[in-house]
Amino acid sequence: MATDQGVYLYAVTRAEGEGPDGLTGVAGAPVRRLVHAGLAAFLSTVSLEEFGEEALRRSMEDLAWLEETARTHHRVVEAIAGLRSTAPVRLVTVYTGEAQVRELLDERHEQFDAVLSRVTGRQEWGVKAYAVPVPAEPAAEPAAEPVDGPRGASPGAAYLNRRRAALRGREADWRRAAEHAQAVHEALMHVAVVGRRHRAQDPQLSGRREQMVLNGAYLVDEERAAEFTRVIEDIVGQGVAVELVGPWAPYSFATLDQEGEAAHGDAS
Numbered sequence: 001m002a003t004d005q006g007v008y009l010y011a012v013t014r015a016e017g018e019g020p021d022g023l024t025g026v027a028g029a030p031v032r033r034l035v036h037a038g039l040a041a042f043l044s045t046v047s048l049e050e051f052g053e054e055a056l057r058r059s060m061e062d063l064a065w066l067e068e069t070a071r072t073h074h075r076v077v078e079a080i081a082g083l084r085s086t087a088p089v090r091l092v093t094v095y096t097g098e099a100q101v102r103e104l105l106d107e108r109h110e111q112f113d114a115v116l117s118r119v120t121g122r123q124e125w126g127v128k129a130y131a132v133p134v135p136a137e138p139a140a141e142p143a144a145e146p147v148d149g150p151r152g153a154s155p156g157a158a159y160l161n162r163r164r165a166a167l168r169g170r171e172a173d174w175r176r177a178a179e180h181a182q183a184v185h186e187a188l189m190h191v192a193v194v195g196r197r198h199r200a201q202d203p204q205l206s207g208r209r210e211q212m213v214l215n216g217a218y219l220v221d222e223e224r225a226a227e228f229t230r231v232i233e234d235i236v237g238q239g240v241a242v243e244l245v246g247p248w249a250p251y252s253f254a255t256l257d258q259e260g261e262a263a264h265g266d267a268s
Contacts, residue, residue: 006051006094007043007101010076011249012087012112015040020079026072027051036102037109042080043101051094060092081249085120087112088251115254122193122219123247125228128206129181129214130241180240181214187235191228192218196252210241217252 008026013019015035023031025044034041049055059065070091077088095101105112189195200212220228225247232244 004048005045006048006096007098008046008051009089009093009095009101009104010042010044010073011080011089012105012116013040013042013080013084014038014116017084020083023076023079024072025076026069031076034098034101036105039105039109039112041101041105042076043098046094048094051092056092056094077249077251085116086249087115087119087254088249118193119219119250119254121223122221122250123225124250124252125192125218125220125225125244125246126248127184127188127214127216127218127232128201128212128243128245129184130206130208130210130243131176131178131213132210132241178213180235184232184235184240184242185214185216187231188216188218188228191224191231192220194219194253198252213240219250219253220247 010025015038019033019040019042025031027046027050029044029046031042031044034043073091077086080086185195185197195216195218198215198217200215203209206212229244232242
């Protein structure tokens with residue numbers, strides 16, 4: 001392999017069986033399978049001029065490039081996961097060559113094996129919950145008072161009072177929604193094998209005006225998927241809107257951290 005080329009890694013599976021044929025990866029490169037030590041790594045050749053360390057620092061700030069790369073990465077992983085238990089690798093994981101990938105499979109063989117055992121027969125579901133304001137009861141109109149009298153309030157003070165009341169109402173709505181989101185999470189954990197609460201997304205990312213109060217990922221046995229979705233149907237409402245997304249490859253529970261330890265997720 002030329003020195004100006006590297007390999008982009010998508011996912012790792014066990015070596016049995018064949019991989020999906022005809023997959024196209026990032027930068028239009030074909031995806032191939034490297035079998036080593038009982039594991040299979042799915043990768044494609046990339047130019048280090050685009051995927052080298054310095055180039056990636058610039059490219060990761062290009063939202064259009066990042067979105068296209070993430071979409072392709074996800075499509076490849078989903079195709080692999082549709083055939084067998086899969087440990088997805090983090091976006092833009094690039095090695096200098098196949099020899100370095102073989103070293104990875106040797107050094108982290110036990111961790112990959114543990115991850116693949118954990119996700120076999122299971123899928124990841126995402127649950128997002130948003131605070132929805134509860135309509136307030138209409139308040140009775142107070143008796144009019146002269147604004148220039150000793151007991152009257154100036155227009156400015158009256159406006160501030162209304163603003164304070166509205167803020168208190170929003171805070172109460174948010175607290176109720178957060179409490180209900182916690183109840184949703186706990187109910188889902190009775191069905192899921194493990195769950196993780198990610199950081200709530202900003203409205204600019206979520207695409208919704210409401211405040212996100214739950215951004216959860218759950219690893220669920222395939223035969224309990226219908227039961228999992230029924231939990232959502234039974235507990236929606238009460239000041240919270242719930243979105244269920246998936247199923248997909250277990251990204252939140254199948255990756256390795258920087259030290260090579262399997263990421264289990266937060267089961268709390």
